Amino acid sequence: MTSIVLLSVLGIANLFLGFLRSNRILLPAALVILLLAFGANVLDWGAAPQSYFNNMLTIDNYSVAFTGIVVLTTLLLLPFSEKYVHDGEANLAEYYSLLLFALVGAIMMVSYDNMLMLFVGIEILSISMYVLAGSDKRNVRSNEAALKYFLMGSFATGILLFGIALVYGATGTFQLTQIGAGVANPANASFMPMLYIGMLLMFIGIGFKVSAAPFHYWTPDVYEGTPTFFTAFMSTVVKTAGFAAFLKLLLFAFSTAQSFWVPTIMAMTVLTLLIGNVGAVAQSSAKRMLAYSSISHAGYLFIGLVALNGKLSENGIFFYSLAYSIATVASFAVLKLVIDQRQREDYDGLNGLAKTNPLLAFVLTVAMLSLAGIPLTGGFFGKFFLFGAAVDKGYIGLVVFAVVMSMVGIYYYLRPVIAMYMRPAADEAATTPIVVSGFQSAVLVILALLTILLGVLPGIASSLL
């Protein structure tokens, strides 16, 4: 709870820093705020569950763990926001503040106990993201991304709200656990159709936010147009929070209606995996590939939902989100440096990077191997735990399909690696090293080490919950 208060209050305070006309202090200030929030969050670990706002919000180990992921991700991502520091016209303080507010929304999404709190959380997160998607004001693509994201997103939010209303109609409550009791109650049998429709609409709403197929159409365009820094935030924090919220919903509210939603979610899983992976193969832009890859990872995370295997699922989704977030931050960070300084988003822009910037190439390689799920990296154990939970529940066919899809994944994740290590630089401009500050290098090293640490000693994060 302290982390929500801290981030909200200091987020507003950060806004006032904008008046100082000194953009240099903004990044350190934001980092300090995040560190404070992270520290406050860690202090909540292991304490007895604490409810706030008339039991609308509960801080327990589950929420602390996922809050940890989103705050850590933002913290590790922030050092790569520097391009804007040199852009005199950008309202930098606002961007940082919006980012902090988005984080508040994400934290509410992982700790909600009441549908309204879920809705408020999603809205805080989404509205901040709509603005940030368009933050590159003079870039048409960025404007397009913001508008697209906003139009589609608000539509999805409407559907979500409608779903919440129907669920309320069927069970008479917004509280998660009471909905769960209502669903299980045989006296409510006549309301089941309404409940099912409500559930479906909610799945659509949240499915949109986590870019699950068939509600993924906005993703590639929005990811491509949005400034890379915020794309990274979108594909990590938003996704983690979305899945944590989804899992909570299924675990506490709808766990007794499995016979209805398992086929639904299963269909979404298969579609998401297929579209994400096959779509990624066809891309020639690394950034777009990562957009499709983020769709495919939503598919893998869905497997944890389908299995809904108590602790196995919770831990699996936690570990996967953590490994995925770290690897994604690393890949976007490297990609952003390359895009900003080489003005190229395609794979060829990465050619010869291993010669000019061995560190960047190494970090991106580790990240790609992790996303591909190759051992020695956290991504492997993420998949391992999720697939294990599904096998345990007997979803062998689904796991086989997912494994085949991750074979496809190996193909497109290796392409940047091949470009960096095995192809010569595309042109003269690409033979000058990319400028990376010492701080950024340090963060990149941390990202790579964390990924490898998770891949070698997965025990440190695999049974926290």
Place this chain on the structure above:
Amino acid sequence: MLTAVLLFFPLAAALLLHFFKGGTARVVAFGAALLEFVLAVVVAVASKSSAATQFAIDQPWIASSGIRFHIGLDGLSLLLVLLTTFLVPLIILASFRHDYKNASAFYALILFMQTGLIGVFVSLDAFLFYFFWEVALIPIYFIAGVWGGERRVQVTFKFFLYTIIGSLFMLAAFVYLYFQTGVNGAERSSDLLAFYNLSLSAAQQSWLFWLIFIAFAVKMPIFPFHTWQPDTYTESPAPATMLLSGIMLKMGIYGTLRWLLPVVPLGVSQWSKLVMILAVIGIIYGAIIAIRQRDLKRLIAYSSFSHVGLMAAGVFSLTQIGLQGAVIQMLAHGVNAVGMFFVADAIERRTGTREISDLGGLTRHTPVLSVTFLVMLLSTVALPLTAGFVGEFLLLAGVYEYNAWLGAAAGLTIIFAAVYLLRMFQRVMLGPDTSLTATFRDLTGAELAVLAPLIVLVFWIGLFPNTFLHISEPSIIQLLDIVKR
């Protein structure tokens, strides 16, 4: 404790290598690899000859899941660890003549791979085994992909996809077995012994066999999973080719011995005939293609493919003599292949070509080279007194015991090998000079330093095979007990 040191010392050396550059990195890497070999010998001397696992370490790896960091050595593992640690310093030494760009990364990757290889040979937990299995793959992919020949990008990509997809099947089987260990409410475990003690139905074993087998079949490779191999061997830089053929190929055979035969014995007995036939097809097919090759390195690659078929056939004969033959042949083939590829590399470096038709008359300029080449070659052809003879003789005896017709067909490998290798020798070493070979220099001292230990081993295995057979015998007998119970 010793096993852990053996396992992680190369990794530590690889990390340390970051602080050295160029020539120094090379020397440091060689020193580290040599030290590792000494360490392995110390372990070998300290070990007892028995089927029991020695120097074991058993620690929880992933909390509360029954997946453990369990490593240890028995006779079979020990031999392969010895082979690995023996060959790696030689492979590093063999590369001294080349000036690889970014040398510290190059040698760090070789040492890193050594950790993966040793890990494969000492792991006693299925997931740990799989983990090291892939750890060994990643560095070799980069070595071959970054420092390889012209077509390296496509070729290594294919190699990587093939092997990783093959091993994913194995992983799927392991996950299934892991959950099977917990069906009766028991603690789940991925330990080797837990897998051995599973009672699986014949139907389960039947499909599990293929899942696991594909991973090993791709690695060895067995016909028809071999299509990545000739290209990869040809396009890789010489040290990578030596690592691939000398050591990595043995991962497949070793995996079959440890993780396939005893785990799904019913599946093995159901399918062994088919696998034997595939292996024999591979022997003949590889040999026939080898006869037609014009490229020196490619010819040796196909020869390696042909010979590995015989090893696989010996393993699936499920006879003690066949299995022991496979073990000794793993050592012999490791030595032979590294020696052959090294000579091919020495020739290519001097003349700039691998085309057999461009070469000729080397004997007159290079008595030392041609003698050493001949020794390696005759050992590959399985001439008595050499390492290859012992291995192939035992293997053929095993296959013959299984089925006389298959034994006869597999026996063709020796005849064919004589045909393509002696013909190659004749055209490269004898005959008139060509413009490229007229100014050929003989082996230098450093090159001889690579070949001398190999030659010593060729005769050692050839004359006193019991030194090695003795080490692996208890393990093999125990293995057959488990398979046949």
